[in-house]
Amino acid sequence: MRGDKGVTAEAVKCYLCPKGASQEETRDNMGSIEVRCPECGLYRITDIAMQFYILAGDPDDRFEDLLDGEDKRKLAGYIRAKHERDKDAPVLLDARTIEEVTGKLSPYATSV
Numbered sequence: 001m002r003g004d005k006g007v008t009a010e011a012v013k014c015y016l017c018p019k020g021a022s023q024e025e026t027r028d029n030m031g032s033i034e035v036r037c038p039e040c041g042l043y044r045i046t047d048i049a050m051q052f053y054i055l056a057g058d059p060d061d062r063f064e065d066l067l068d069g070e071d072k073r074k075l076a077g078y079i080r081a082k083h084e085r086d087k088d089a090p091v092l093l094d095a096r097t098i099e100e101v102t103g104k105l106s107p108y109a110t111s112v
């Protein structure tokens, strides 16, 4: 719990692997957050795609195990493959991309 808000880099766990990462809020129109992980690289998760992760982290929620370890490895591999073509561009993980890569459907079946 920190009081400061806004665009700050915070030490957080990577969403896709056990390594450390830093996280920044970005100000695009999807409310994305940007994550830099030494292992997975630079990626951006949209607000809607975060439902996969936020709900996954809530032990009281029925979507608890929506993305398992193998799904996360698939997503990390997807990011690495993208970075081979363009190393500096953040890889966008929106709900559709997560669905395509993991085969899991978004909790709210959104189209973004």
Ligand SMILES: [Zn+2]
Binding pocket: 014, 015, 016, 017, 018, 019, 021, 037, 038, 039, 040, 041
């Ligand atoms: Zn990572």
